[in-house]
Amino acid sequence: MSSLRAKIQDVFNEPACEQNRGKDAKARKEGCSKPLTPGAAAGGCAFDGAKIVLQPITDVAHLIHAPLACEGNSWDNRGAASSGPTLWRTSFTTDLTELDVVMGQGERKLFKAIREIKEAYGPPAIFVYPTCVTALIGDDIEAVCRRAAEKFGLPVVPVNAPGFVGSKNLGNKLAGEALLDHVIGTVEPDDAGPYDINILGEFNLSGEFWLVKPLLDRLGIRVRACIPGDARYFDIACAHRARAAMMVCSTALINLARKMEQRWDIRFFEGSFYGITDTSEALRQISQLLVKKGADPEILGRTEALIAEEEAIAWKKLAAYRPRLEGKRVLLNTGGVKSWSVVHALMEIGIEIVGTSVKKSTVEDKERIKQILKDDNHIFEQMAPRELYAMLSEHKADIMLSGGRTQFIALKAKTPWLDINQERQHPYAGYDGMVELVRQIDLAIHNPIWRQVREPAPWDCQPAVREELPSTKSETATLHVVQEFAGTTAGDFGGC
Template sequence: MLTDRLAPVFEEPACATNRAKTDAQKRAGCKAKGPTPGAAAGGCAFDGAKISLQPIVDAAHIVHGPIACEGNNWDNRHSASSGSDLYRRGLTTDLTELDVIHGGEKKLWKAIRQAVEKFDPPAVFVYQTCVPSLTGDDIHAVCAAAAERHGRPVIPVEAPGFVGTKNAGNRLAGQTLLDHVIGTGEPETTTPTDICLIAEFNIVGDLWQVKPLFDALGIRLLSPITGDARYHEVTYAHRAKASMVVCSQAMVNVGRGLQERWGIPYFEGSFNGVRATSEALRTFARLLVEQGADADLIDRAEALIAEKEAEVQRQMEPYRATLEGKKVLLYTGGNKAWSIVQTLQDMGMEVIGTSVRKSTDHGKARAKDLLHEDKKLFGAIPAGEMFRMLKDGEADIMLSGGRSQFVALNARRPWLDTNQERHHAYAGYEGFINLAKRMSLTLNAPIWEQVHSPAPWEEGYTA
């Protein structure tokens, strides 16, 4: 039953939000603000599951539903690949009105066969969407038969949009990995410094700015879940010695599952900014030593951190004059709600407020410690209030996702994308400098002087 598969996700004990709920609230699930009927794209459980698993780049990802489900979800995050581009293919059963009447299981069977014959992937993920879930298509039976027929895993991802929010879909994707993927393979070799990164999706190459730090310390990234991942790498994540949950609201259940089933310690961390990156490296070094790695790993981590932090300070010099003292409104969520606050403060900027939407209690507490005032922690800000804050000059620049960019631009204030639609990587020490550079360029753009000058028909205009 779908409800039986949803229960472990909705009652996730590692989620602080769920721990605070009553039994009745837990049974209701992650639906504090459910998906909006008729919304064009995003925000539903299917969307969350797809964006969590799609970065497994060599697998085939088939969306079982109307073509709009795949069309509205396809490539809406800039998860980069260093190899296969199969994950960029839009594969769907394209259900129509007739399939609603007659059922779509035969169409799904043919779609799986076509994907296997054309692309020969190591595995196929099949995403259940609202329509076939409501009409009763049994994707578990079809996937089981197809796996036996084609001699490879065909994995059902049961996360129809109506069961909850995008975050619920993230966790359903994580549960799918625990139930069907992790533990089904073995690496050729293991080392005392094997690690797993959870809910790191390699947005525009973020992972590639962090992995060289691990390589320098002799730490092996055994299993990325799921940024730039290959299917077989995910199958043996259970052999890691330590793991880090990068976006805790998305896949904290995977971290807990690895710990409870295989004894792998995990922690919540971030690679946004200098302090967060240094803290993540220190924590990994400590956990790995506790698990049996050489004790000098901690000293080597400290030496690398000192070297990188000194280099960051040197590279920051050209940008300090522009950024020092500037006020920032940060409207994002998740671990970015506190980790980017750290980043901006390290640049000498003042954060007037940060959104703690989708943040855990741990993240909210860290944001409060950094900003020292509850009033600087926001939930959702109405567009009108956001416009007023920017128009009145309470902030010099806003950092957010693309949906709120036009509020800033209408207020004639600089704006920079820090969400998944961005085109620049901001992770690690290198990403810290990238972000400083992009903000400096944005703040110094000549357009701001022009839009704040009198128009030719206004008093005070000079040619």
């Protein structure tokens, strides 16, 4: 536990974070977690955050050393996609019981589970995750992993991020530390070249990185490792031989990018593949970093030619949507890199941003938003569900883009909604992804269902009485009533 405590303090003291550098020594030790509001959900724990970062490594067996519910609550918690291996989709857990805890059988059971996975699946590596229970009872995960690695001849990586140590974001960073300590740099590639790069903090949600990788392939740029989206263990182990890196989500893995730069001189920049302008700028910066590291300068000209070609195609496709979407108002309730990258992307086609959240956004993210919107009134840290509902029900926005957690607020307000968080079903990265995002927004806003659901329901309206019904309760009177309502139109209802 002492080594874990030291690791946490090291992660809290992040020199690459401007907000962290602005704190005094005491405040820096407290990290970035905020005090919880009584009755509010705390969000994911550190274990959940570590699992989010590492599970998309697709050919690795992810073993949870804990009671069964820990794995059940964290399995497949993001919509990452794989182009090959499916082992990451299989749940492995030691299923620790009360008896195992009382009798001290945790470490023995963990060693046995590692052996069974090795014999049944033969993965290139096994990642072992302790959780609150196994950390509290003192199971020595690192010792068991070392012994198993020696015995079975494969890497067994301890991911020391039990849930109680902190927030999901802290777990993201502890996962990056595990890669640095046990994976990256452990294999020397025999094909390293001057055009190798790493992409960090890219999760390949809905397979959207597959829309970007062909662009890099056309430039002759090889993605040595995409961490963690659609990654392979061997690629990550060789990631230290890349010449440059792009950081997509600095909130999650800024510590990984900084330490790789310190250890192996892999310079990085933070960019985005959302939107036409940001995608083009990301390609330019990648090429410029490679040239600084010794690549042929001719790649700069090829990059500009590719950008010009792809932008022309994308703008031609988007021209059909501009008349239908120009002036439409969007409320963006997300966070992190999407809080500014999606804003910029939408404004490029004339959509008005009435508000964007900066929850989980870094200081750099917030500065980018201010530069793009040029108005702090459209930026909010967090908006309560009641306020979101009021804004949407008063028709101050034509559509809300957010995660699934707030979709029902929009639906209750009878407002179009589109998922842009990790549960989304469509890829939005790159030039083609931008076209797809605009297409989905257009489909959502102009769906005829919204006009229908905003009309008053027939049972909420009083029918206009055109003649007095007979006082008798005969079959004739009953038939008269049925005919009266059967012939009633929407215009016959009072107040509708």
